[in-house]
Amino acid sequence: MKxxxxxxxxxxxxxxxxxxxxxxxDIILKKIMDNVGGKLKDVSLTEVPPRSAMIIYDEIFRQTxxxxxxxxxxxxxxxxxxxxxGQIRNMVESAPDPLLAAVKAAIAGNIIDxxxxxxxxxxxxxxxxxxMDLSINDYEVFKExxxxxxxxxxxxxxxxxxxxxxxxxxxxxxxxxxxxREKPIINDAVIEDAVDSxxxxxxxxxxxxxxxxxxxxxxxxxxxxxxxxxxxDIIISKGQGNYESLSDSNENIFFLLKTKCSVxxxxxxxxTGALVLKAGKNYDL
Amino acid sequence: MKxxxxxxxxxxxxxxxxxxxxxxxDIILKKIMDNVGGKLKDVSLTEVPPRSAMIIYDEIFRQTxxxxxxxxxxxxxxxxxxxxxGQIRNMVESAPDPLLAAVKAAIAGNIIDxxxxxxxxxxxxxxxxxxMDLSINDYEVFKExxxxxxxxxxxxxxxxxxxxxxxxxxxxxxxxxxxxREKPIINDAVIEDAVDSxxxxxxxxxxxxxxxxxxxxxxxxxxxxxxxxxxxDIIISKGQGNYESLSDSNENIFFLLKTKCSVxxxxxxxxTGALVLKAGKNYDL
Numbered sequence: 001m002k003x004x005x006x007x008x009x010x011x012x013x014x015x016x017x018x019x020x021x022x023x024x025x026d027i028i029l030k031k032i033m034d035n036v037g038g039k040l041k042d043v044s045l046t047e048v049p050p051r052s053a054m055i056i057y058d059e060i061f062r063q064t065x066x067x068x069x070x071x072x073x074x075x076x077x078x079x080x081x082x083x084x085x086g087q088i089r090n091m092v093e094s095a096p097d098p099l100l101a102a103v104k105a106a107i108a109g110n111i112i113d114x115x116x117x118x119x120x121x122x123x124x125x126x127x128x129x130x131x132m133d134l135s136i137n138d139y140e141v142f143k144e145x146x147x148x149x150x151x152x153x154x155x156x157x158x159x160x161x162x163x164x165x166x167x168x169x170x171x172x173x174x175x176x177x178x179x180x181r182e183k184p185i186i187n188d189a190v191i192e193d194a195v196d197s198x199x200x201x202x203x204x205x206x207x208x209x210x211x212x213x214x215x216x217x218x219x220x221x222x223x224x225x226x227x228x229x230x231x232x233d234i235i236i237s238k239g240q241g242n243y244e245s246l247s248d249s250n251e252n253i254f255f256l257l258k259t260k261c262s263v264x265x266x267x268x269x270x271x272t273g274a275l276v277l278k279a280g281k282n283y284d285l
Numbered sequence: 286m287k288x289x290x291x292x293x294x295x296x297x298x299x300x301x302x303x304x305x306x307x308x309x310x311d312i313i314l315k316k317i318m319d320n321v322g323g324k325l326k327d328v329s330l331t332e333v334p335p336r337s338a339m340i341i342y343d344e345i346f347r348q349t350x351x352x353x354x355x356x357x358x359x360x361x362x363x364x365x366x367x368x369x370x371g372q373i374r375n376m377v378e379s380a381p382d383p384l385l386a387a388v389k390a391a392i393a394g395n396i397i398d399x400x401x402x403x404x405x406x407x408x409x410x411x412x413x414x415x416x417m418d419l420s421i422n423d424y425e426v427f428k429e430x431x432x433x434x435x436x437x438x439x440x441x442x443x444x445x446x447x448x449x450x451x452x453x454x455x456x457x458x459x460x461x462x463x464x465x466r467e468k469p470i471i472n473d474a475v476i477e478d479a480v481d482s483x484x485x486x487x488x489x490x491x492x493x494x495x496x497x498x499x500x501x502x503x504x505x506x507x508x509x510x511x512x513x514x515x516x517x518d519i520i521i522s523k524g525q526g527n528y529e530s531l532s533d534s535n536e537n538i539f540f541l542l543k544t545k546c547s548v549x550x551x552x553x554x555x556x557t558g559a560l561v562l563k564a565g566k567n568y569d570l
Contacts, residue, residue: 005311008318009301012294026290030330033293037325040318045311 001247003049004263008040015056017114018186022060022069035059048245049263050214057185057213068184070114070159077112077160077187078197080122085163091130092167099146100139102171103256104130107275109164110157110239110258114187122160129258135274141283142254145234149174153224153232154203155215155246156180157239157257159189162197165238169202176203177232179224185213188241214241235280240264246280253280286532288334289548293325300341302399303471307345307354320344333530334548335499342470342498353469355399355444362397362445362472363482365407370448376415377452384431385424387456388541389415392560394449395442395524395543399472407445414543420559426568427539430519434459438517439488440500440531441465442524442542444474447482450523454487461488462517464509470498473526499526520565525549531565538565 015036019029036059043052061067088105095101108129111120146152152174156162169176178199180189189197194205209221215237217225228235228251235253237246243255243264255278259265265272279285300321304314321344328337346352373390380386393414396405431437437459441447454461463484465474474482479490494506500522505513513520513536520538522531528540528549540563544550550557564570 005301005314005318008322009294009297012297012322016290016294026330029290033290034326037293037297037322040322045315 001048001244001264001267003043003045003047003052005045006263007049007052008043010261010263011040011043011053011056012036014053015060018056018069019060019063021073021114022064022066028063032059032063035063048214048216050212050241050244051216054212070184070187073114074159074187074189074193075196077122077158078163078193081109081112081126081160081163082198084123084126085166088126088130088164089167092171099143099171101130102168103139103142103277104132104134104275105164106161106168106238107134107256107258107277109161110256111260112158112160112187113239113260114158126164129275132275134277135259135270136268136276136278138254138277138279138283138285141279141285142277145252145254146172146174149233151227151232152176153227153235154178155208155235155237155242156189156194157242158187159193159197160187161238162189162194162199166197166199166202168236169199174233177227178203178205179208179215179227180205181213182207182209182211182219182221185211188213210245212241212245214245216245249280250282251280252282254278255280286333286529286549286552288328288330288332288337290330291548292334292337293328295546295548296325296328296338296341297321299338300345303341303354304345304348306358306399307349307351313348317344317348320348333499333501335497335526335529336501339497355469355472358399359444359472359474359478360481362407362443363448363478366394366397366411366445366448367483369408369411370451373411373415373449374452377456384428384456386415387453388424388427388562389417389419389560390449391446391453391523392419392541392543392562394446395541396545397443397445397472398524398545399443411449414560417560419562420544420555421553421561421563423539423562423564423568423570426564426570427562430537430539431457431459434518436512436517437461438512438520439463440493440520440522440527441474441479442527443472444478444482445472446523447474447479447484451482451484451487453521454484459518462512463488463490464493464500464512465490466498467492467494467496467504467506470496473498495530497526497530499530501530534565535567536565537567539563540565 019032092101108126111125208224210219304317377386393411396410493509495504
């Protein structure tokens with residue numbers, strides 16, 4: 001997906017939000033805003049948004065020297081998610097179609113996002129999402145394909161959301177490789193977060209190699225790319241960042257996300273706040 | 286009121302919104318965003334926000350050459366407001382306290398704002414506001430002071446809102462001088478708009494001299510300043526822009542506005558979407 005002009009004010013909002021996580025010094029904060037503003041001219045509208053967004057996080061690091069400002073927040077999100085995992089698992093197990101319920105739990109967890117979101121309530125929002133219908137619903141083809149898959153490449157997104165991904169992985173009868181970011185960026189999960197979320201005992205956890213809050217293939221490592229380009233039978237891609245970077249993919253990919261901004265909603269031809277399970281264009285539905 | 290860091294992403298939103306009114310060419314639009322971004326470093330946090338916001342509108346003019354992009358929108362707002370003026374007047378005249386109802390009508394009209402607002406529905410929102418209570422309510426002191434006033438300086442805000450200002454002016458038994466911007470800026474009223482709104486037969490219309498979407502005293506003309514600094518017994522200031530530029534005023538001023546952003550709401554210690562009638566600090570309430 002390309003960067004829309006509407007993404008530009010949003011970059012400034014992200015800069016302020018992420019800047020405030022890293023510093024409470026208004027002089028440094030103003031410097032971050034000034035410098036990100038000055039770099040907007042380097043943002044190309046033909047580039048995917050998460051790559052453009054990197055100017056924000058590089059600038060915040062340059063001004064504050066803090067490498068992982070979301071470390072504490074990530075831990076809190078994981079703990080909060082774990083505290084309701086049992087309830088959500090009960091909802092999944094008692095559902096008429098547990099796989100569908102697990103898909104919804106995994107998408108519901110995508111509400112945890114400190115990049116795109118101003119405000120959310122993990123406990124309340126995840127439970128509320130479980131009662132919603134999928135706005136884009138390619139579940140039937142997903143179900144058919146997942147039943148035949150031997151290897152699934154699962155692209156993780158945010159720390160905390162990772163906890164609910166477990167419920168979907170538990171309902172997949174295949175080898176699952178769970179890929180996370182190479183190093184901390186916003187609240188996106190890295191290997192440590194995936195382990196902390198309890199995923200190590202049910203799947204293999206790898207780094208994709210991408211340092212963006214997305215999956216930028218040019219950055220990805222060989223092992224990841226082997227799985228991405230055919231090594232895995234199916235790819236499950238979680239969240240907006242992965243969608244933004246891979247929406248044009250020709251692989252056997254399914255996008256699971258909650259739409260959190262009007263640009264993504266418009267790109268997907270749905271509304272903001274929608275639960276989405278969308279088959280990649282390879283499926284030609 | 287000073288410029289908050291939170292105003293900075295909002296400037297970029299305003300640039301995009303106002304840019305889109307002036308041009309549909311994405312290349313020009315991107316240039317506007319790049320250049321406004323580059324000028325953020327010139328924004329001083331000790332300056333009032335509407336003065337900082339001028340970089341946006343100067344840049345849009347520089348890139349598009351269009352001096353009054355909101356001309357058509359202002360005309361439409363005025364016509365739409367006129368179409369419900371009769372209904373709102375009935376509500377005012379049949380109210381237990383017509384002056385209070387007229388104050389609310391004038392504040393309700395402040396929902397018309399293409400600078401601060403993403404979206405609004407004049408007919409629906411104005412009527413809905415008439416049923417709301419004032420969140421900041423200095424009406425008793427306003428009523429007392431307005432009864433003794435011989436000359437009232439009324440600072441207009443947006444075109445369309447001007448139509449509802451008439452209802453308040455009709456309920457004031459004094460000479461009213463209605464001040465508007467020196468030249469077109471966003472959808473703020475200029476003399477032509479005030480006349481088109483039907484104000485010429487009930488009050489005197491003057492330009493304040495200010496070219497900002499606010500009342501920047503350093504820019505104001507002598508006639509206006511004479512009225513502002515004591516020539517008028519009371520000043521009625523409409524809208525956010527006038528509040529932002531005059532909130533520290535020591536004159537006998539009353540601010541009538543609808544809060545349309547979280548920064549103003551916080552500054553006024555109220556919520557977004559609130560109806561406000563606030564006495565200036567001179568009253569020491």
